[in-house]
Amino acid sequence: MAIWGTTWHAILYQLEHTPPEAGVALRFAIAGVLGLTVGAWRGERIHCSAPEHARIALQGIFMYSLAYLCVYHAERHVPTGLVAVGYSVSPLLMGFGSRLLWRSALTLRFVLGGVLCVLGVTLIFAPEFTAGSGSGATLRGALFTVGAVLLSAVGSLLASRNARHRLPFWATIGW
Numbered sequence: 001m002a003i004w005g006t007t008w009h010a011i012l013y014q015l016e017h018t019p020p021e022a023g024v025a026l027r028f029a030i031a032g033v034l035g036l037t038v039g040a041w042r043g044e045r046i047h048c049s050a051p052e053h054a055r056i057a058l059q060g061i062f063m064y065s066l067a068y069l070c071v072y073h074a075e076r077h078v079p080t081g082l083v084a085v086g087y088s089v090s091p092l093l094m095g096f097g098s099r100l101l102w103r104s105a106l107t108l109r110f111v112l113g114g115v116l117c118v119l120g121v122t123l124i125f126a127p128e129f130t131a132g133s134g135s136g137a138t139l140r141g142a143l144f145t146v147g148a149v150l151l152s153a154v155g156s157l158l159a160s161r162n163a164r165h166r167l168p169f170w171a172t173i174g175w
Helices: 002-015 020-041 050-074 080-087 090-102 108-124 126-131 136-164 169-174
Strands: none
Touching (some): 002 020, 020 169, 050 136, 090 108, 090 136
């Protein structure tokens, strides 16, 4: 939770000095180099075939590029807590998507846990809901948040598929 929480603050501080597109590009260029470095250090296969690169690119476009562009733009319009609340729906979307695409098990415990998570995060950030209510900026921020969550869920499903195809973890993160 501490790592997850710090990413929202990093975005907030980055937005003060950098346009969203540049911030996302810089953030994931650094992460990509670190991912490839860790993979090489661990002796993992770094080179991938053209079809593997296509799968990796698709994952990256949804999970990182487009989703995080929406996150950065959302945080220009609404408090970071509201975006975090939106992201608390991601595990549920991933679970339902995995059930739909791959017939993965979806237990009542998982659904109840996901709903409780969403309710808990919503309660934590309830004061921020009232701080931004009623403006066009809030609506734009909410729409960007919904877009980010949906795009991230697609990216997570692609990551799951890539793992099933046994693509090397760190190389996939790096590329």
